[in-house]
Amino acid sequence: MGMQAIALFHQIPRELLGEATYVCALNACSHSGLVGEARLIFKNIEMKTMRIYSTMIDCLSRASAFDQAQELIDEYERNHSPESTMYMALLSGARNAKNVYLSQNIYDRMKKLFPERKDPLVSAAVLLANVYASSVQRNPIENPD
Structure with a gap:
């Protein structure tokens, strides 16, 4: 199911992508164990919001990638x-x-x-x-x- 959601995500024109779309895609990755795919999506997001960071942190935490999740928290807190x-x-x-x-x-x-x-x-x-x-x-x- 997660791969289907990501396939649909990749069909969306870039100019239509927004916070809600990214959060949904990252959540799909998170709940399907697709951490690598989530990392690629996150890396390509230009304007990362608190919700986007939180969703990616959740994804990493579910995969027990706690050091990487903490690094994202630290990155976010440099400016927020x-x-x-x-x-x-x-x-x-x-x-x-x-x-x-x-x-x-x-x-x-x-x-x-x-x-x-x-x-x-x-x-x-x-x-x-x-x-x-x-x-x-x-x-x-x-x-x-």
Whole structure:
């Protein structure tokens, strides 16, 4: 299914491509494991928005390419404020990989970056709790309030 979506994407005239089209194509790659195809699409996008970065970070995180996902976050943050959605995508990938250490580090970083934003912190705490619940380690999460 992912390859069909990408084939359709490549048929769209370049002048008609916009943020929504790129996000859909990257999502199709992400959910189909087509990381290489996603990288090619991302590389050729001239105006990368927060949503496009977040979707690519999600794609890399789903493939456990955490270092590359973090590099994209760093690249984005050179010119923009941090975005919780990018960290949630990274944390979700770490949860799927059952990577307790990385999950805890991402959660701790989110607490520092977004101390006033309770919604993403609560969601992040739930994801982190799921990582600990699926491992043998005890959950040391403190209340995000």
